[in-house]
Amino acid sequence: MAQNTKKTLPTSFLKSYINKDNLPLIALIWLVVFSVVAIIISCVSFDINVVVACVMVVLEAALAACLNRIPIWIHGLVFIAQIVIGILASQVGFMVLMAFIYVFAIAFLFIWANR
Numbered sequence: 001m002a003q004n005t006k007k008t009l010p011t012s013f014l015k016s017y018i019n020k021d022n023l024p025l026i027a028l029i030w031l032v033v034f035s036v037v038a039i040i041i042s043c044v045s046f047d048i049n050v051v052v053a054c055v056m057v058v059l060e061a062a063l064a065a066c067l068n069r070i071p072i073w074i075h076g077l078v079f080i081a082q083i084v085i086g087i088l089a090s091q092v093g094f095m096v097l098m099a100f101i102y103v104f105a106i107a108f109l110f111i112w113a114n115r
Contacts, residue, residue: 024112031101031108035061038097046094053094060098064105068113075106 018026035057042053067078079099086095 020115024108024115026070027108027111035101036102038101041095042094045102045103046091048091056094057101061105062102064102064109066105067086075114078102 039050039053039057042048042056043050062077067074079102082095082099082102083092086092086099089095
């Protein structure tokens with residue numbers, strides 16, 4: 001049988017970085033990255049003003065912070081309400097992005113509170 005000559009990357013740094021202590025930091029980084037991507041997509045694809053997109057991201061984060069300690073079904077209602085508002089305002093794609101910002105912010109706050 002042939003010898004396995006596949007080279008692997010050293011994963012000691014990656015394994016030492018991803019642990020339970022760093023999980024809130026990693027979640028925050030992913031939230032910020034998704035927020036920036038959502039702002040860029042909103043400006044390029046949906047022709048939304050940059051200021052409006054940034055204000056909506058901040059409002060979604062504030063809404064998530066205010067509704068942090070409520071039952072999960074209310075978060076589902078907020079998600080559905082945001083999609084309905086997007087349908088009423090003819091900006092479905094933009095509001096779907098903002099609803100996912102809300103979901104990621106809630107997930108970050110859950111991870112941060114339970115570390």
